[in-house]
Amino acid sequence: MRNHGDFLFTSESVSEGHPDKVADRISDTVLDAYLEADPEARVACETLVTTNRVILAGEVRGPKAVENTLIDRARQAIKDIGYDQEGFSWKKAEITSFLHAQSADIAVGVDSAGDKDEGAGDQGIMFGFATRETEELMPAPLFYAQSILERIRDYRKQGDARGVGLLPDAKSQVTLRYVDGKPIGATSIVVSTQHAEGMRQNTIREMVRETVREVLPEGWMCPEHEFYVNPTGNFVIGGPDGDAGLTGRKIIVDTYGGAAPHGGGAFSGKDPTKVDRSAAYAARYLAKNVVAAGLADRCTIQLSYAIGVSRPLSVYVDLDGSGKDVDEVRLGSLLNEMVDLSPRGIRERLRLNRPIYTKTSAYGHFGRIPDPALDNFTWENTDLAEQLKSALNR
Structure with a gap:
């Protein structure tokens, strides 16, 4: 833009009842179910919804007992959205799960062991953005x-x-x-x-x-x-009766509406070891704090990772000419020093290993107001702003 x-x-x-958002909601419901039982669970859940049918697929690693609850949880998610229609009803939709164990090859590359820190769950690029156009610092x-x-x-x-x-x-x-x-x-x-x-x-x-x-x-x-x-x-x-829905097909709606770049991956259904999700949240956190600190009117941040590697390969800052006498290269280095941008560091700082994701599945992952009772949307906090200003003034 x-x-x-x-x-x-x-x-x-799109609303929570859009077919793709129904799929996102169910995928994040599955994720929350596993994180509720085990904060270290691994989940990559894809959902397909169509006329009175829901199909779950993907990889998980967590308590076996959770599997027995997933169909009921998916049904309750559909009920909460509001679907009890002839072509798509929470009561009579056929729900089938094909979730299976996570690949051992991925686990070896990602998990920490001995002196090896936890690596990123995949390679990829992630973007964060903030702008003064609204009080929420969103486009x-x-x-x-x-x-x-x-x-x-x-x-x-x-x-x-x-x-x-x-x-x-x-x-x-x-x-x-x-x-x-x-x-x-x-x-x-x-x-x-x-x-x-x-x-x-x-x-x-x-x-x-x-x-x-x-x-x-x-x-x-x-x-x-x-x-x-x-x-x-x-x-x-309408809904899944009018059109099939899939997890992860509304990535521009989920982020910045096309006003900023988007990385290669969707968010919903992925646990926070997947940097597609957690590093995108971290990038928003950094960009929002830069703008909240008064250092710029707009800020785009890119992070990049390699599977199995804990540190980001690059941290890029673009203030789009709106910076207040701030050197973008220095700012990028400073952000990388101030915040541990390893997958584990991001999860710990933003407290991501908790069942907080169902509410992210519709109406955007960014620009949301955190609920103190749920301690969610932590990446929207601006607690880094004052520290950032002080560091740049030294």
Whole structure:
């Protein structure tokens, strides 16, 4: 995403009832089940959902007793999302598990033993990003696209008049106008939401319009002719009955809405020894603290790893010309010194070996407000900011 001058930029989001997000939710439910039983469990769970069928596949290493609970847990996840429809119901969907033991070859490369520290669970590149566009230090188009769907979900589950008759599957898309690199308002908004049979589209449009106005800053609403709600008409058949869903297919929704680069791997269903997940969280943590410290208005951080190697191969910082007299190379070296970016170091600092992942599976992994009771979304904390400023001033 260019961050200078005048332009339009668009991000999309999908709700927890989108087929791919149903798959993500179930995969992270499996992960949490194993971490609840054993913080050192290993999980790489992929889920396929389609008409009244759920298939689990992948590799695990953890207490055998957990296996017997997974089908019930998957069913409860579907119930919580809100699916009890003819084509996809928590009560009657057929759920099959093909999870099996983790590869011994991977375990040898990743596990610590003797003087060997724990290595990364795979090779790869991971990115973190932060920007002053919102209080959450997230790109504004994605933040508002996510917020619209979260508000619709809340109204649907609470039985509020603004959600009565709406069903779990939904998508949103927000286009913002930028002037001098800053967002000033929406030029178009698209919301498609599954609904009960017989609902009038004009009724749905008014319900959604009210919600969107609540979410956007005052004066940001797009022109009426650029406000699209269920533009193809009826949206009764949705969720896994309308389209198959797979774990990990919404990686741009999960991260920064296309405003920043994305590494090669998805997050959901992977335990935190997999740097696809944990190092992406660490990169966000570092980037957010750089911006929170006032060192820059935007920050992109790239980390890279090799399977079985504990240290990152590279730490790259890009402030996109917004840095406040900060040398990016020095900043990268300093971050690498201040934070242990080994897989174990990341897990310990961010307390990742806990069953905290179900809530990450929809509405984004970043820009979320940590719940003190659950001690989740720890990568959103800005506890490094003051230390970082002090270190740079020395």
